Amino acid sequence: LMPYFRMIETDTDFSGDFHGSDGPIIVRRWKPEEWNPAQIAFYEAARANGFPDCPDHNAPGSTGVGPTPLNNPDRVRWSTAIGYLSGARERPNLEILPDCLVHRVLFDGHRAIGVRAEVNGEVTDYEAEEVVLSAGAIGSPHLLMLSGIGPSEALDAVNIPVHNELPGVGQNLRDHPHVRVTWRTRDDFDQPLGLPGVQFTLRYTAQGSHLPNDMLIHPSSRSVIGRRWWGQGASEEIGLLMVVCLDLAVGSGNLRLRTKDPHIQPFLNYNYFEEEFDLKRLREGVRIANRFGEHEDWTRLVTERMEPTDGDMGSDEALNAWIKETAVTSHHVSGTCKMGPESDPMAVVDQFGNVRGLENLKVVDASIMPDCIRANTNVTSMVIGERVAAFIGEGL
Structure with a gap:
């Protein structure tokens, strides 16, 4: 698939065999002069905790902490609607x-x-x-x-x-379940509207894992809006957070019909954390994020950790309970019509x-x-x- 990855992208920062230069989707990274204090603090904390520098997360074998590749030139998500559909709307053989x-x-x-x-x-x-x-x-x-x-x-x-x-x-x-470790910021820490939310990402392999780069942590320079991120229990507290994401879960869920009415959405059973291995890796990730939060560059920006609480962090059992209560989807659902050989009874497409x-x-x-x-x-x-x-x- 590598030729097709190169075909679709124009990477404004890197070139070579693993980057495209003439595709419809623009890829870029925030430049050093644009990095904001929370993002820099995260990077320094990750490096101080032994994670390698990673200038290009899209390079083969890359791991560690570095600028996040984004397809949002001029802060606009360069979607297929912009990159593909806009130029094809007038085709005589296309009706939308x-x-x-x-x-x-x-x-x-x-x-x-x-x-x-x-x-x-x-x-x-x-x-x-x-x-x-x-x-x-x-x-x-x-x-x-x-x-x-x-x-x-x-x-x-x-x-x-x-x-x-x-x-x-x-x-x-399949999906990427994640949790958020949150901190209350100091009164004198300014977070203006429009501040970039994500500039750095850490990718690493969990301890004892056979799956390379199965974990991801990134900071977010956004207001903390409560443990029910999508609108429930919203908080007016201003803060910072780190997203801890399980990038290769071994557990899986399923989708089933509620009714034969096409207007009614199906029921989604994400079935997160049926596997102890998935919980174990997220626990480790939360504890890594907490260590980052103790780094001097981060503590200059915050006053206290809001979630998980010290009680939540007190034991594996308590942390498991917090993870199960607060984990949310990354909206990266996949695998529900999986490709596979004819010998696989669960394969849907060839x-x-x-x-x-x-x-x-x-x-x-x-x-x-x-x-x-x-x-x-x-x-x-x-x-x-x-x-x-x-x-x-x-x-x-």
Whole structure:
């Protein structure tokens, strides 16, 4: 896949065999003169704790602490809408339907012939020579099951006739669970609005782990808004935090239908921490972040650690309880229609993205990743799209 990674990016900082220079997605890193005090303090704390310097996290074999590669030139996320779709909108063979909800895939026997979709409240059948699902690791398995493709027991439970039994649909749900270690800042520490949230990242291998670079910690120069990060129990306390993320969990979850109504989102069982190995690594990560918080450069900025409390840190059992209570998704769900060989009964698609047992139907998004990658799924999903587009051009 390396040629496709190079194809899609323009890296403004590095060149060579592992970086692109003429692609639609802009990659850059904050420059030293732009680094803010909290980010510098994190870097110094990581280095003082023995982690190596890593100027390029996208280099092969890279590990340690260094500037975070970002696709946000001029502080604007360089999405596929900007990098790809903007330049393709006027193509005569492209029609974009906004406010469109696909209900299901249509079949003639085992051959996909189109989709049923709702546009502005009106349901219409659209015919196609080939159907490509790119609805994401939640939407694609949802659509397959609504179309009668998936585990028979899951389909029977909501009275959907089984069109093609594939037990792996909606299974193998992978993600990057993370927790936040938070500090209250000193009254004289200024955090102006618009301050970059993330400039540095630490990637490392957990103690005793057989999975390289399975952990990630990064600081965030944002206000602390409480343990229920997504709006519940919001706090007005101003602070700093470090995100501790499990980048290669060994546990997995699943997705199942609540109903056959396409308007109702499926139920997600992330099943975090069914494996003690996952809990152990996050515990270690929280304790590493706490050590960073004791570094003199960090203590100049903060007055006290807010979460986890000293009581939460007092034992493995207490820290486990805090992790289970506060862990949240990184929104990097993947693996729910995983790619695999025909010998794997849980594989949903083959190496070309074709759904097994059916014709003219592909899945092309993060759902086909066999496991969650050790990074944001954003760019790799684009690479999957480029690679399968080439397959389609070759008639595969």
